Amino acid sequence: MITIKQEACIGCLTCVAVCPFTVLAVVDGMPRQNPQKNCLNCMHCAAACPQKAILCDGAEAIVDLPLPKSPENFTDALESHLMTRRSYRHFKKQPIPEKILSHAFGLSDWAPSAKNQHPAKWIVMKNKDRIDEIMALILAYCKETSVAPEIVSEYAIGNNVVMGTAPTLILAYASSKSINPTVDTALALFTIELILQAQGIGTCWAGYLTRMCNVVPALIDMLHLPEDHQIYSALMVGYPENEEYLHIPERFKKADVTWL
Secondary structure, rough: OOOEEEOOOOOOOHHHHHHHOEOOOOOOOOOEEOOOOOOOOOOOOHHHHHOOOEOOOEEEOOOOOOOOOOOOOHHHHHHHHHHHHEEOOOEOOOOOOOOHHHHHHHHHHHHHHHHHHOEEEEEEEHHHHHHHHHHHHHHHHHHHHHOOHHHHHHOOOOOOOOOOOOOOEEEEEEEOOOOOHHHHHHHHEEEHHHHHOOOOOOOOOOHHHHHHOOOOOOHHHHHHOOOEEEEEEEEEEEEEOOOOOOOOOOOOOOOOOOOO
């Protein structure tokens, strides 16, 4: 529940102006939460309040850090980072420190999310024996069902199209009953990917792995997901090995835009 520190509030009503669902109303010239409205806890009100007068469930509603200013040429740097992002599939055995991964997960909390639900939950696999077991289950399933036969044929010649040589796998799962789990998990995982790649850590979206986690019975049993949950995205993670990219490749499929 949103409450206002009356001693701090100056009645500028910027919090009311930015509230996306009119949860905050004006009563006697001061902002109040409308008890008939469902607050999303998006904290737009706290972000806009010049007096830090917003509380959420009695706790401070802002991060106690100064608002950073965009560095000079930030747009150029951001564009460069986006354009030099690559999908890596060959990795060193060197593990990724948990501190780095935890920091990336924490930053994913700021990714956009439908109605501020943030349904994404995470499974991090870095045990080689467990990763090898997962691959064995996938291979057995593909051989038995003839589903995705290229997984088997490529693996036979030393090319693991499911998880490359990644020492770490990140699985994103969510409740299928949330508003938009597919997009929410993808946005959160893309945020994680950008943070990791900015630190020299390679990633690759693992589409085959995502698919197999939801259809291979033995793998479903292994993951022990809660009821009505499923894997929506997966990421290979590791320090790149024998993959060095010197140029930005052209994109021949250009943005297809209709202007109305």
